[in-house]
Amino acid sequence: MANLNKVMLIGRLTREPEIKEFSNGGKVANIGFAVNNNRKNAQTGQWEDVPVWVELKAFSNERGRKLADLVEKYLHKGSQAYVEGHLVLEEWAGKEDGRKQSKMVVYVDTIEFLGSRGDSAAASEVAEPAAKAAAPSNEGIEEVPF
Numbered sequence: 001m002a003n004l005n006k007v008m009l010i011g012r013l014t015r016e017p018e019i020k021e022f023s024n025g026g027k028v029a030n031i032g033f034a035v036n037n038n039r040k041n042a043q044t045g046q047w048e049d050v051p052v053w054v055e056l057k058a059f060s061n062e063r064g065r066k067l068a069d070l071v072e073k074y075l076h077k078g079s080q081a082y083v084e085g086h087l088v089l090e091e092w093a094g095k096e097d098g099r100k101q102s103k104m105v106v107y108v109d110t111i112e113f114l115g116s117r118g119d120s121a122a123a124s125e126v127a128e129p130a131a132k133a134a135a136p137s138n139e140g141i142e143e144v145p146f
Contacts, residue, residue: 005086007106009054010114011035013079019072024061029068031056031075031108033083056083058108067108080114 014032021027033056036049060068075081085106094101 027060027068029071
């Protein structure tokens with residue numbers, strides 16, 4: 001029987017990442033993340049974005065990837081990112097009543113920074129003249145008769 005546990009998301013950070021360091025030198029970045037689902041409003045007939053809130057965890061350790069370090073250094077509230085990871089059900093006993101509690105979290109395997117909210121307009125302004133400059137020019141070329 002085959003199994004697959006893979007998550008791929010593009011969204012934005014909903015808050016500043018919370019970084020926790022461990023005594024063994026490891027680190028975890030707790031990330032609030034939001035992605036939008038597109039849904040048609042039955043009353044208005046208009047399409048609207050419906051946010052989905054997701055908790056992410058990115059880890060750094062001595063021998064492996066340094067994802068928490070990268071998140072701490074480069075990502076902030078509003079930053080857009082592409083994330084690949086896997087689902088983990090975290091379980092614990094409540095502090096007050098000892099009752100079993102759980103939540104689903106995405107453990108990040110890879111992350112790609114896509115820019116922040118303010119960068120998108122600036123990036124398109126820079127990309128547009130560059131694209132025009134790279135486009136081939138038809139000046140000085142005679143039209144082919146066939």
